[in-house]
Amino acid sequence: MKKRLIFLLAILIGVLTPWAATAEPDFIFMLSSPWPIKPGGATGFEVGVQENDGSPASGQTVSFSVSPADGTASLTSTSATTDSNGRASTTLITTSSASGTYTVTATLDNGLSVSGTADVETSP
Numbered sequence: 001m002k003k004r005l006i007f008l009l010a011i012l013i014g015v016l017t018p019w020a021a022t023a024e025p026d027f028i029f030m031l032s033s034p035w036p037i038k039p040g041g042a043t044g045f046e047v048g049v050q051e052n053d054g055s056p057a058s059g060q061t062v063s064f065s066v067s068p069a070d071g072t073a074s075l076t077s078t079s080a081t082t083d084s085n086g087r088a089s090t091t092l093i094t095t096s097s098a099s100g101t102y103t104v105t106a107t108l109d110n111g112l113s114v115s116g117t118a119d120v121e122t123s124p
Contacts, residue, residue, distance in 0.1 A: 025057035046089040056086025
């Protein structure tokens with residue numbers, strides 16, 4: 001009888017023990033607001049990633065992209081990993097022929113994304 005009770009308890013404990021879930025971040029937000037830049041200039045973009053409880057989400061992969069993708073702007077990094085504060089960054093670098101507004105989008109593996117813009121001013 002004792003063996004059956006112990007066996008039954010072992011089964012119940014195994015069934016009721018929750019599976020460990022991989023935490024996915026719940027929020028991504030832009031931390032920087034770049035100033036207007038001149039053609040051939042550069043400006044930084046920094047994002048923050050948080051869990052649902054507001055704690056930083058470290059170790060998350062952030063993919064960065066820029067549009068328009070016309071060859072007049074590039075990013076120093078198209079992928080970054082969030083640090084212990086849940087932050088990741090890249091720098092937008094423009095060519096001397098750049099003009100207008102550029103949008104940098106940061107996307108997490110789970111599909112969450114945020115975008116920020118930088119204006120390139122061509123007037124003296």
